[in-house]
Amino acid sequence: MSADEPRWLDDDEQATWLALVSTAVRLPAALDVQLQRDAGISHFEYQILAGLSMSPERKLRMSTLADFVDGSLSRLSHAVKRLEKEGWLYRTADPADGRFTLAVLTDEGWGKVVDAAPGHVAEVRRLVLDPLTKAQQKQLREIGRRINNAIGPDSP
Amino acid sequence: MSADEPRWLDDDEQATWLALVSTAVRLPAALDVQLQRDAGISHFEYQILAGLSMSPERKLRMSTLADFVDGSLSRLSHAVKRLEKEGWLYRTADPADGRFTLAVLTDEGWGKVVDAAPGHVAEVRRLVLDPLTKAQQKQLREIGRRINNAIGPDSP
DNA sequence: GTCGATTGATTGAACTTTCAACTCAATGCT
DNA sequence: AGCATTGAGTTGAAAGTTCAATCAATCGAC
Numbered sequence: 001m002s003a004d005e006p007r008w009l010d011d012d013e014q015a016t017w018l019a020l021v022s023t024a025v026r027l028p029a030a031l032d033v034q035l036q037r038d039a040g041i042s043h044f045e046y047q048i049l050a051g052l053s054m055s056p057e058r059k060l061r062m063s064t065l066a067d068f069v070d071g072s073l074s075r076l077s078h079a080v081k082r083l084e085k086e087g088w089l090y091r092t093a094d095p096a097d098g099r100f101t102l103a104v105l106t107d108e109g110w111g112k113v114v115d116a117a118p119g120h121v122a123e124v125r126r127l128v129l130d131p132l133t134k135a136q137q138k139q140l141r142e143i144g145r146r147i148n149n150a151i152g153p154d155s156p
Numbered sequence: 157m158s159a160d161e162p163r164w165l166d167d168d169e170q171a172t173w174l175a176l177v178s179t180a181v182r183l184p185a186a187l188d189v190q191l192q193r194d195a196g197i198s199h200f201e202y203q204i205l206a207g208l209s210m211s212p213e214r215k216l217r218m219s220t221l222a223d224f225v226d227g228s229l230s231r232l233s234h235a236v237k238r239l240e241k242e243g244w245l246y247r248t249a250d251p252a253d254g255r256f257t258l259a260v261l262t263d264e265g266w267g268k269v270v271d272a273a274p275g276h277v278a279e280v281r282r283l284v285l286d287p288l289t290k291a292q293q294k295q296l297r298e299i300g301r302r303i304n305n306a307i308g309p310d311s312p
Numbered sequence: 313g314t315c316g317a318t319t320g321a322t323t324g325a326a327c328t329t330t331c332a333a334c335t336c337a338a339t340g341c342t
Numbered sequence: 343a344g345c346a347t348t349g350a351g352t353t354g355a356a357a358g359t360t361c362a363a364t365c366a367a368t369c370g371a372c
Contacts, residue, residue, distance in 0.1 A: 008277065009277060009280070009285075012293065012294075012297075013285055013293070015297050016284070016285065016293045016294075016296055016297050016300075017280055017284065017285070019296065019297050019299075019300025019301060019304065020179075020183070020284060020296060020300055021183075022226065022300070022304050023176075023180065023300050023303050023304055023307070024179065024180045024183045024184055025184060025226045026226055026304070026307050027176070027177075027180045027303070027307065028180055028181060029226075030307050042328090044328095061350085062350075062351060063349095063350065063351080070178065070181045070182055070185075071329095072329085072330075072331095073350075073351060073352090074329080074330070074331080074332095074351085074352080074353085075328085075329060075330075076351095077351065077352055077353085078328075078329075078352090078353090079328090079329095081352090082328095091351095093337090097337085097338075097350095098336085098337050098338075099336080099337050099338060099348095099349065099350050099351080100337095100350065100351085101350075101351060101352090121164065121165060124165070124173055126306060127303060127306045127307055128172070128173060128176060128303055128306070129165075129169055129172065129173070130306070131302040131303060131305065131306045132299060132302060132303075136295070136298070136299050136302075137168065137169070137172045138168075138172075139292070139295045139296075139299065140172055140175065140176065140295075140296075140299050141168075141171050141172050141175050142292070143175075143288060143292050143295065143296050143299075144172075144175025144176055144178070144179050145175060146287040146288055146292075147179050147183070147283060147284055147287060147288075148175065148178050148179055148182070149287065150282060150283045150284070150286070150287045151179070151182050151183065151186050151283055198358090200358095217320085218320070218321060218322095219319095219320060219321080227359095228359085228360075228361095229320075229321060229322085230321085230322080230323090230359080230360070230361080231358085231359060231360075232321095233321065233322055233323085234322090234323095234358075234359075235358085235359095237322090238358095247321095249367090253320090253367080253368070254320095254366075254367050254368075255318095255319060255320045255321075255366075255367045255368060256319095256320065256321085256367095257320075257321060257322090313372100314371105314372095315370100315371095315372095316369105316370090316371090317368105317369085317370085317371100318367105318368085318369075318370095319366100319367085319368080319369090320365105320366090320367085320368100321364100321365085321366085321367105322363105322364080322365075322366100323362105323363085323364075323365095324361105324362095324363090324364100325360100325361090325362090325363105326359100326360085326361080326362100327358105327359080327360075327361095328357105328358080328359070328360090329356100329357080329358075329359090330355100330356080330357075330358090331354105331355090331356080331357090332353100332354100332355095332356105333352105333353085333354090333355105334351105334352080334353075334354100335350100335351085335352075335353095336349105336350090336351090336352100337348105337349095337350090337351105338347100338348085338349090338350105339346105339347080339348075339349100340345100340346090340347075340348095341344100341345090341346085341347095342343105342344090342345095
């Protein structure tokens, strides 16, 4: 678009940027590999099941869940249809307001998360937590907070 | 799978992890939005064109390019076919070894990158560089180096 | 030198995600 | 009450990605 003095990236900035994109591109892929191999589900599907499993009644509205997993409502709807077919959750209209749909985790779905969680957590430790010092973990929290804030709240 | 004392995440670890996944999931999406809007291409396609534009003769072997963009050869092959159809590059067998394919940027492709780059760089500054102090940028380089190292070299 | 194994890349089918159009329930306006 | 409007979710088709099979060129062992 407009080229108002583009201000190119210097070497340090370039290095910072490349390090981050590389992580941003490869981390989700690495999580998918572990979950697909050990549990037969994608990271996105895991997040759906995990989100429901951590909520009060093991149920959430579709739109709340979409925010939680950082995905569009349409993507979520397709994914939930697949998970429903597996018997891990079911959908029902929210009694409080029929415009909302509640996704509810079944006992089978709960079992699935309980099975998958330890392996997933181990992978998170291996890839992210273990390689960093406590100080770096703290730095990463603050850095992440700032970047996520710049990206802004979810719009999908 | 096996549950050898899962060692759950404590609150700080959980916060660190959530901050990072959120960035890893939303940053690529945010880059796609800007590039799609302003240049009509995805971030993946931009990386392909940018990778070629920065290489010595504006040409790279498919496998080298696949490493650079962190994607599978198959994914790259499909994407390059689309870009070739647009006239932004063409493919030719490597004279040095006929098993390799060289992707070569055309003048139109060069023009496309030159047009798209300033807007992309501005977005990178806005989302990542500007919100961080110089010290944090340095911290992020080291943190990224460690995580990327744990993820390992590319296997796709 | 030839034959089998290996390597780089492409292809097509299956699957997933996106996009836009649509449905349905609840609300607001008059 | 009657009827447009809004917001949540779904759907189907198009676009993109993955997976497995395949092809073509080179390397290596004999």
